[in-house]
Amino acid sequence: MQMLLDQPVLAAVLALGTLALIFGGVLGFASVRFKVEGDPIVEQLDSLLPQTQCGQCGYPGCRPYAEKIAEGDVINKCPPGGQATVDAIAQLLGVEAPTLDAGDAANAEVKRVAFIREDECIGCTKCIQACPMDAILGAAKQMHTVIAEECTGCDLCVEPCPVDCIDMVPIATTLATWHWQKPKPAGLIASDRDHQAA
């Protein structure tokens, strides 16, 4: 002890060196003890996606897409979820929400729904099995029909139909469905994120 007091430089080096060693040990222990397995963000992303497993994003289901988002894929590939899902994911990831990329299915601005020409329907139930939203009603050998409110316009029922009796019809705006445009979201006051984006 006395020797260290006589050698202030040595004492300083030793004291800080020992401290650093102890702290390094603590952090090393903590990094092993609190090791995180898996990526919890995938679970959260998966819970935000609509679970229609429609595959319109180009991946074989919602969970694979959630994993791809976690790896950095764009977040606007989910037409069934709509803009609301894009916004929710953007909120979770803390990024700016891009507009929904609806792909070919709904390049037109208007929302589309499936429509079954009922006199041509043979009641094969194939479209019912294809529908991720359970929006098609019907039974074997009975004609089917689409619940328009449930239909997300995903096109998945068109392909399996053996008699091609399903059309995707745009929903015309009528007096009953017309509504005011939603107001633009109020600009949030400045944050560090705005500057990063600029």
Next chain:
Amino acid sequence: MTEFAAILLGTVLVNNYVLVQFLGLCPFMGVSNKLESAIGMAGATTFVLTLASICSYLVYTWILSPLELEYLRTIAFIMVIAVVVQFAKMFIEKTSPLLYRVLGVFLPLITTNCAVLGVALQNTNKGYNFWQSSLYGFGAAVGFSLVLILFSAMRERLAAADVPLPFQGAAIGMITAGLMSLAFMGFAGLI
């Protein structure tokens, strides 16, 4: 007992670290956009600040003082704080992934939060003992949390308010902070 109450009241209200001593302004402006993340940040800072003031007291009393190395306290405290923050980060990542997602960006911010270093240095300046130091750190953290949460609640209201164009954004935030600071100055002379 009165002494402890005085320390607590003094750090939370009278000598509030953010609004009266103007330390820790970076997270105060940076993390106050949303109430939710402000509450998370307040919790994390409380945890770190209390732990850091305890650890830095121990390092100062048991290592630096006996070796007459008091002049090294700033470097030593920075090291202590960095370790405590890193430890807190690992701990939160393991126990609360959601909180980690919210705070992930901001946790390293606590490392450079001058309030943390300020508390550690003030503890040694004032010659506090162990319990006083812990309480001083905790009180400073509670004061920081109180102000951060109040401010973020106000900013959420401001986001929807019809603010004149020249004042939009950071400007109205700064003005609000200034008014809050004036209000907190009113606590001077309470103890």
